[in-house]
Amino acid sequence: MRRSAGVLTLWLLLFFSAFTLARPADARDQLVIGMTQFPTTLNPMIDSMLVKTYVLGMAQRQVTIFGHDWEPICLWCTELPTFENKRAKRFAVLDAAGKETGREGVRTTYTLKPDALWGDGTPITTDxxxxxxxxxxxxxxxxxxxxxxxxxxxxxxEDERTFTIVLDKIDYRYNALGDF
Structure with a gap:
């Protein structure tokens, strides 16, 4: 009985070690993502799903994105608007009657890169x-x-490549267009 338990243990060790030795040499060069979802739609504006985020992250490019350090960077714009470079400017938000509300908004000016193109080669424009x-x-x-x-x-x-977003408030993401 003891001998058969030892043989069984040895056999199991050999069996499971064969799986680790038999994996392909290039396994470190492959990314495999397992998901239990199926995207209901690939429209980037409708509903939010993790699986859709992964798929669109490989196919869709945004005007601005957050970099690895969580700071916004331009992807399809020439320069990120900031208060320092004067491409972002504060203004007083007015109500419907034209009176100041006590809040500040921000105007952020973006210029699309000349090589910003749709998948079919058509230029992306301010339209x-x-x-x-x-x-x-x-x-x-x-x-x-x-x-x-x-x-x-x-x-x-302003023209086919330059536009200004007028936001009704200033927050930490004032110059990040996100999914826009």
Missing amino acids: DVLFSWKVGRHPETGVADANSYQEILDIEI
Whole structure:
């Protein structure tokens, strides 16, 4: 009995060690992500799902993103708007009657890179930015993060590449366009 337990133990050790020795040499060069979800849609504006975030992260590029240090960086813009470079400017938010509300908003000016293109080679322009904003703030579109679009008071178009986002408040993400 004791001998069969020892043989069984030895056999199990050999069996499980064979799995670790038999893995391919290039296994460290492969990324495998296991998910228990299936994306309901790949529309980046509708609903929020982890699996969709992974898939769109490989296919979709945003105007700005957060870098590895969680600081915003330009991906499709030429320069990140900041107060120091004067591409971000504070202003007093007014109510419907034109009176100051006591809150400050911010205007952030972006210029799209000349090589910002759609997948078919068509240039990304300020018309696309304006269209995205209008879709995002429309109450019947079902956008997951509608609040981000509602915080934008206006988008001022300078030319095909340059636009200014007018936000009704200043917070830590004032110069990050996120999923826009």
